[in-house]
Amino acid sequence: xxxxxxxxxxxxxxxxxxxxxxxxxxxxxxxxxxxxxxxxxxxxxxxxxxxxxxxxxxxxxxxxxxxxxxxxxxxxxxxxxxxxxxxxxxxxxxxxxxxxxxxxxxxxxxxxxxxx
Amino acid sequence: xxxxxxxxxxxxxxxxxxxxxxxxxxxxxxxxxxxxxxxxxxxxxxxxxxxxxxxxxxxxxxxxxxxxxxxxxxxxxxxxxxxxxxxxxxxxxxxxxxxxxxxxxxxxxxxxxxxxxxxxxxxxxxxxxxxxxxxxxxxxxxxxxxxxxxxxxxxxxxxxxxxxxxxxxxxxxxxxxxxxxxxxxxxxxxxxxxxxxxxxxxxxxxxxxxxxxxxxxxxxxxxxxxxxxxxxxxxxxxxxxxxxxxxxxxxxxxxxxxx
Numbered sequence: 001x002x003x004x005x006x007x008x009x010x011x012x013x014x015x016x017x018x019x020x021x022x023x024x025x026x027x028x029x030x031x032x033x034x035x036x037x038x039x040x041x042x043x044x045x046x047x048x049x050x051x052x053x054x055x056x057x058x059x060x061x062x063x064x065x066x067x068x069x070x071x072x073x074x075x076x077x078x079x080x081x082x083x084x085x086x087x088x089x090x091x092x093x094x095x096x097x098x099x100x101x102x103x104x105x106x107x108x109x110x111x112x113x114x115x116x
Numbered sequence: 117x118x119x120x121x122x123x124x125x126x127x128x129x130x131x132x133x134x135x136x137x138x139x140x141x142x143x144x145x146x147x148x149x150x151x152x153x154x155x156x157x158x159x160x161x162x163x164x165x166x167x168x169x170x171x172x173x174x175x176x177x178x179x180x181x182x183x184x185x186x187x188x189x190x191x192x193x194x195x196x197x198x199x200x201x202x203x204x205x206x207x208x209x210x211x212x213x214x215x216x217x218x219x220x221x222x223x224x225x226x227x228x229x230x231x232x233x234x235x236x237x238x239x240x241x242x243x244x245x246x247x248x249x250x251x252x253x254x255x256x257x258x259x260x261x262x263x264x265x266x267x268x269x270x271x272x273x274x275x276x277x278x279x280x281x282x283x284x285x286x287x288x289x290x291x292x293x294x295x296x297x298x299x300x301x302x303x304x305x306x307x308x309x310x311x312x313x314x315x316x317x318x319x320x321x322x323x324x325x326x327x328x329x330x331x332x333x334x335x336x337x338x339x340x341x342x343x344x345x346x347x348x349x350x351x352x353x354x355x356x357x358x359x360x361x362x363x364x365x366x367x368x369x370x371x372x373x374x375x
Contacts, residue, residue, distance in 0.1 A: 079144070082202040089209045092177070096216035099352070103223040110230040114237070 027077040034084045035068050045094060053101050054094045061087045144201045149192050152204040156185050159211040163218075172221035173214055174351075176317050181210035225354060225361055232356070235264055255302050256374070259295035267372055270296075271355060274326070274365040283329045293330070296369060297337050306373040308334065310346040313353060315365045324348025326367060 042061055045051075051058065064087035071080035160182065163173065188203035261268040277289035285293060300306060310330050312323030327346035335341045354361040 079198055082198060086202065086205050086209070089206050089213075093209055093213045093216065096213045096220065100216050100220040100223070103220045103227065107223050107227045107230065110227055110234060114230060114234050 027081065028072065031068065031072060031077055031080045031084060034081070034088070035065060038065060038084060038087050041091060045091075049101075050094055050098055054097045057090050057094050057097070061090050064090075144198050146192070146195075146197055149188070149197050149200045149204060152201060152208065153185060153188055153192065156181070156188075156204050156207045156211060159208060159215075160185070163211065163215055169215065169218040169222055172218040172225070174217045174221075174318060177210050177214035177217065181207045181214065184210065221352065221354070224352070228354065228356060228361065238265070255295070255299045259292070259299050261296075261299065261369075261371065266374075267370055268299075268374055269368060269370045271366050271368045274367065277367055278326075283326060285333060293333060296371075297334065297339060299371065299374075300334070300339050300343070303371075303374045306343070306371050308339075308344045309370040309372070310344065311353075311368040311370065312346075312348045313355070313364065313366045313368065314351045315363045316351065318350040318352065320348045320350040322348070323350055330367060 038061065042058065042065070045054070045058060064083050068080045068084045068087070071077070071083060163170065163178070184203045184207035188200045188207065191197075191200035191203060256263075256268060259270065261270050272289070272292060277285065277292070279286045296308075300308060310327040312325070312327035314320075314323045324347060327348055331341070331344050331346040334344055351363045355364050355366060357364070
């Protein structure tokens with residue numbers, strides 16, 4: 001009876017340990033995938049006109065990517081996930097700035113036309 | 117010797133600066149959470165009191181930011197500082213995004229007003245030119261197309277075009293589309309641009325689906341698909357109505373190349 005309970009406790013212990021390990025692995029994979037996505041997006045933005053009006057945001061996103069990588073090295077995966085998610089939300093800000101830029105140029109064009 | 121000390125001092129100072137700047141990213145404690153929540157709150161009240169851009173706010177971003185602030189407060193009460201910091205900082209970014217979009221929309225409204233004045237001015241100048249007789253333009257008049265320079269356009273509200281909760285054309289919509297087909301058949305070199313618009317949310321995919329549905333209809337009625345482009349503009353472009361500029365679920369048909 002005692003041996004059975006010991007085996008049972010051992011089994012529970014190993015299952016809980018392995019599940020923790022697996023969930024941590026999943027988190028790492030997710031954070032790494034997100035960082036690669038963010039890096040790709042950032043690369044595209046850097047090659048576009050956005051460099052002229054969203055340099056500040058680009059620098060911030062780069063800072064967050066570095067921070068995420070550092071946190072992954074320190075095995076703080078949850079925090080790394082939060083940091084990279086904050087970086088992702090900056091892309092909306094960049095697209096908002098691009099639409100603002102577009103509407104400014106359009107407005108200037110029509111103003112010039114009216115002055116002709 | 118003095119130079120060495122100076123260099124060391126500068127390097128230590130710069131290292132300290134880097135440490136402080138990275139420390140901001142790592143500041144996930146209670147105080148920093150409270151500060152950032154306060155900042156987000158102030159940003160929201162600033163937007164609320166800014167009556168110039170308030171009417172142009174994209175409410176999807178705005179409401180998400182408000183919800184995020186509530187969530188961060190909730191997490192702060194539960195002493196989950198990491199989550200609270202995350203929610204508060206995303207709220208701040210969303211508020212900023214909403215503010216910039218609102219400014220862009222305001223400029224877009226200004227552009228529309230200027231454009232209106234420009235075409236009025238041009239129309240006055242063009243009155244001396246010979247105007248086409250109504251018999252030549254019969255199809256265009258029947259289709260209710262409005263001329264703006266070399267462009268003919270019409271905006272049709274969704275409820276006049278589609279059936280309720282469906283993207284199939286209603287009887288009324290069919291009639292008006294048949295008139296457009298007649299115009300396209302008469303002017304074989306003309307091109308059609310279909311732009312879908314939405315009202316409350318910036319739902320681009322849905323607006324695109326609407327316009328593509330119409331394109332299908334035109335192609336099925338023997339209009340060459342190469343002549344037609346279908347795009348979705350979401351709710352970014354406002355409509356000039358009798359009661360001012362409004363965002364309305366509608367379809368805009370723009371025909372070019374009619375001579």
